[in-house]
């Protein structure tokens with residue numbers, strides 16, 4: 361058990377004006393300039409890979425680097441997800457060394473558990489009795505599960521008819537109050553930000569900087585298992601996760617635990633690609649996409665709240681941003697499942713689809729080490745099977761026809 365006395369200092373810093381706030385201030389944006397906040401800390405104790413590796417492989421192996429009071433942590437065993445070497449998929453993509461960080465193996469089936477676990481700890485520390493979020497689905501599922509375990513009330517704001525069935529089921533199963541709004545995710549987030557700003561509920565969207573303190577552990581785990589890859593490809597919606605992973609690598613570098621840094625690649629769907637457009641234009645903020653549309657509902661986001669942090673991660677790491685069509689996303693989802701036996705939801709497959717596109721276009725070299733982050737489990741969204749007819753072998757027949765069908769199947 362580790363408390364906060366292992367730190368010289370922990371504070372929230374505005375990424376724009378540099379104003380500093382105490383760590384237990386319930387703030388989601390800078391009260392002075394309205395920009396995003398970041399958690400900064402200075403350790404009083406030394407850390408090393410051998411200390412980390414003497415502990416079980418969960419994200420709490422790196423607990424000194426996650427500056428939250430662990431007395432408030434309610435865990436479901438988040439993190440410690442597999443990093444698979446994917447040789448057959450690497451051939452399909454066109455690269456020599458490809459690894460897949462399978463975040464679908466988290467307790468509720470997505471990377472959100474890492475951040476929500478830390479966010480809930482902070483909510484408990486601040487004495488919050490109700491937590492809330494707007495969600496395209498995975499945050500809702502995660503917040504519902506962790507708040508159930510922590511014994512706090514949970515209110516979820518979801519865009520009606522736009523959340524994958526598995527995620528909605530999880531939210532309802534864990535007993536959250538689900539409010540379905542006749543608007544898109546971006547509008548739902550704006551609403552919940554306003555409501556939480558009044559202080560009646562604790563906000564658990566990734567604009568809350570504590571969420572990112574949990575999610576940066578993806579970087580720690582990658583570096584722990586294979587060292588620093590040349591590139592890390594991340595599906596991007598609100599831009600929280602890619603900035604968290606970049607923060608994780610930078611912290612390891614600052615602590616002298618790694619010698620290099622990876623280049624970050626943002627993967628989006630063409631119908632919802634404001635970060636890609638801003639990056640191409642060399643801008644530090646985005647022009648919102650008003651009607652974002654993609655089969656990858658988790659990243660159907662037009663006005664990403666963490667855009668300044670995500671773009672900073674891309675520029676600082678000399679990274680790239682690219683978008684792919686829904687067809688390319690589904691094709692990659694099927695390839696990941698067929699070549700490697702890993703089932704992911706469409707948003708997650710965006711990382712592999714983008715990598716393949718950039719390699720085929722000659723933008724990225726085949727002879728580098730790539731990690732694609734696979735953000736969520738296939739069972740989150742079984743409804744996409746309706747779009748997979750081109751790839752699915754499925755027969756409906758009477759028992760009497762079985763010999764005929766089998767003959768056809770086995771001759772193939």
Ligand SMILES: Cc1ncc(COP(=O)(O)O)c(C=O)c1O
Nearest residue numbers: 498597598599600601658735736
């Ligand atoms: C499966 C999945 N992938 C990617 C993302 C995008 O993450 P971020 O919003 O942090 O960019 C989300 C966010 O909802 C998600 O659920």
Ligand SMILES: [Zn+2]
Nearest residue numbers: 374377390393
């Ligand atoms: Zn500020």
